[in-house]
Amino acid sequence: MVTHVRRPGAGDPVRAEVVSVGTELLLGQIEDTNARWMSERLASIGVDVLRRQTVGDNLDRIVEALGEATGRADVVLVTGGLGPTQDDVTRDAVARLAGVQLERHPELEDMLRDKFRGFSARPMPASNLRQADVPAGARTILPERGTAPGLIVELPSGTTIYAMPGVPDEMVEMMSGTILPELSIGAGSVIASRVLRITGMGESAVGEALQDLFDGSANPTVAYLASMGEVKVRLTAKAASERAAGDLLRPLVDRVRERLGDVVFSFEDESLESTVLRLLQGHERTIGCAESLTGGSVSARLTSVPGASASFAGSVVAYTAAAKRDVLGVSAETIARDGVVSEACALEMAAGARRVFGADVGLSTTGVAGPVPHDGHDPGTVWVAIAAADRSHARGFHVPGHRDRVIRWAQQAALDLTRRYLDGRPLPASDLTV
């Protein structure tokens, strides 16, 4: 059922919905990056996005979707369907919903002709002039990059529709230049977030450990996001100013830190590889790697960070037993006696990486990524090790799942072992018997 709502009073957050128009979106041919960008910016100025919708280039369905959205929200932001082609029908839908006619604006016609001359030597197709049609009574947002004007329509219910082109650059231009500033005036509060990143503890265990801190708390709130080998905890507070939101978050971050301890590798949404490089640079140490089952991916993650060359010396991806022996100096005895998937091999690889690259810290990975067993070990068997002047340590464990998951978890374990060593934290024991 549709209930018409009015713009909220001062202090109440503005409620928004986002509608993306485009059949190519529903066919999955392109990613709807607009919706995410808009959601993030709206949240940052304290506007609550309650729902997002995606509809195709179909007049009836756009009208239906806009009708539902305008029935629930204070503002509705629409992208797409404002172009010159036949299937661009968003302006017709907005006019129908507002119960008004489209009117051609001569000054927009002039603008379109001017812009077209800049783009092309050809005469402008007549269809382009559809972009000069505006629902009666609407305001327009003149485009800088593109040709389609944005539309601002106030409905009798008090709800405002902002319609923008679907081209990301053109949407960003209108959001940043006109719409976000307009909405900021109406928004009563800001939203601030802190993201803590965790490895070595599952999502449900993290949730269990923190649950009572957030039980019944509507502000701040907590959200968990698990990706392979990592959990993000996002704490979000809403307040009248950024400072006040920060004051709400700070004591909570401290309590989460007390609860979770060493498994939190960043309190500032820093990636594990960046954290390791920051610690290496802080301690003026260099690292060399010896990778078997991770196949170069630990090095690739480290070197993806700008400035990595200050601390990263190099890596040997030793996929074969011969490479482990000849390049890294793993002893023939170890390979014969313990095999290449073993604590001894991991430790000798780490020592070899340190020696080959003249690095302060050597880091190694060996194991079985799968899908088939190797050297008598099941897929998912992983050893990681570090070697340094003062300490060597290996950790063996088993990762259930597919090849990409095993590789990812091995990367996480290797980088986390390095992080813990550099930061003087306890090093994790092995789950595997040696």
Add this chain to the structure above:
Amino acid sequence: MVTHVRRPGAGDPVRAEVVSVGTELLLGQIEDTNARWMSERLASIGVDVLRRQTVGDNLDRIVEALGEATGRADVVLVTGGLGPTQDDVTRDAVARLAGVQLERHPELEDMLRDKFRGFSARPMPASNLRQADVPAGARTILPERGTAPGLIVELPSGTTIYAMPGVPDEMVEMMSGTILPELSIGAGSVIASRVLRITGMGESAVGEALQDLFDGSANPTVAYLASMGEVKVRLTAKAASERAAGDLLRPLVDRVRERLGDVVFSFEDESLESTVLRLLQGHERTIGCAESLTGGSVSARLTSVPGASASFAGSVVAYTAAAKRDVLGVSAETIARDGVVSEACALEMAAGARRVFGADVGLSTTGVAGPVPHDGHDPGTVWVAIAAADRSHARGFHVPGHRDRVIRWAQQAALDLTRRYLDGRPLPASDLTV
């Protein structure tokens, strides 16, 4: 207004809606890649996706969104909100909408305990058992990778709800294994696609070369998708059977092949790294790499493919001049005279990789990833080279843009050089003066 619809008769396409659940989506914290993937796959089996919605982790709003979607569509696919934490309420919403209770399934409890033992030595948090709760009468989809079962609920109206976890891998597993096969049976026509993958030619040049083949053609259609260093051309045909759709596509694929030639590295949506490994295996050759600016990422891509160990011998990530000299045997003269960002260095690195790993083909990358210049060269300067018994070849070029773009294009160029060499195709010349 909600109008209940029935499942369409044979021949009518199934109408679907997609609902994504997650406050982190509405806050713009993560991209909703699931919705796009699902849309694309549903389109490929002839299911019409009419609308997509995104709602937060809020029971009432999820129920409202599901109510609207089930009122319009034959099937509703929901992702997210099936995890173990407090904010995961999709199963409650589905139960409420269906008007049934949640029932705890002992066999799911056992599965959860078993899985948890595989993941962790700790006892399972009690909250995990929420994932064993199932709306009365629902079918479940047992998870392979994750822990949360999928849910299949038939409403009295005839509409079916499929609920899946939001973790992309887990969603893909359930869609591919259960849901898409189930829906394929109901769909009246099939949509078949062929994806051609191209590197070394830009999206607009590809579009220009193919434009007249598709002018005015509604079936088959063409779509272009550019990602870093690669263009995908998707040809899509709709027909009564997979065979008939294939017959529509085949002559078109041949014409595209004639037009584009060597830049097409796959006609079967195969990744560049898989293509290289397939060629290596076909020619019974092995490869060794020497990576500087790509930092291990070429090796990581090759070893991400199951079975890579048959052809991939190893890699030296030689980030420093010392490592290039000491580990790969690049001559001190070359480093002093030409520098580490040079054709000579790239060729000696490739030869070194071949020698160090006793491989048939050596592949190297060197250059400046950025953001700052190195050894007198601007960011974006790249050399890649191959060395084999019969041939050596280097290619230098410049990539504008950020560090990740430079690294990605260097990977593409290195892998594509190997592909062309192995496949007996012309090797590209350098754009850089030596």
